[in-house]
Amino acid sequence: MAKADAALEQADLLLKAGHPDGAADRCYYAMFHAASALLASKGLQYTSHRAVLSAVGKELVQPGLLAPKHHRAILDAFDMRQTADYDVRADLDIGNVEQACAEAREFATVVRAALGRRAGA
Numbered sequence: 001m002a003k004a005d006a007a008l009e010q011a012d013l014l015l016k017a018g019h020p021d022g023a024a025d026r027c028y029y030a031m032f033h034a035a036s037a038l039l040a041s042k043g044l045q046y047t048s049h050r051a052v053l054s055a056v057g058k059e060l061v062q063p064g065l066l067a068p069k070h071h072r073a074i075l076d077a078f079d080m081r082q083t084a085d086y087d088v089r090a091d092l093d094i095g096n097v098e099q100a101c102a103e104a105r106e107f108a109t110v111v112r113a114a115l116g117r118r119a120g121a
Helices: 002-016 020-041 049-061 068-086 094-120
Strands: none
Touching: 002 020, 002 094, 020 049, 020 068, 020 094, 049 068, 068 094
């Protein structure tokens, strides 16, 4: 979760500096690292982004550890990151990026709570 927290902090700095592309990247990575931490708590590790995204649905949403809206949020954040990082004409709307970052903060909070429940089990 330390990587997720650092990515969220970086996203906030990038948003304040007027860099929505960089903020979109960091918001996605906050969710990616949080999801990876929760998956690791179940003994699961993956080597690709697509595998982690798929596992969020199968291993975290289906058993009820995360709500379906959180799966949608990480999928949307991945798409936004792809656009920000690889589309040379990308001009992301700062409002959309701010919304994605709010969803990333919520995602991290929910994952942190799920990790706490797993630790107490």
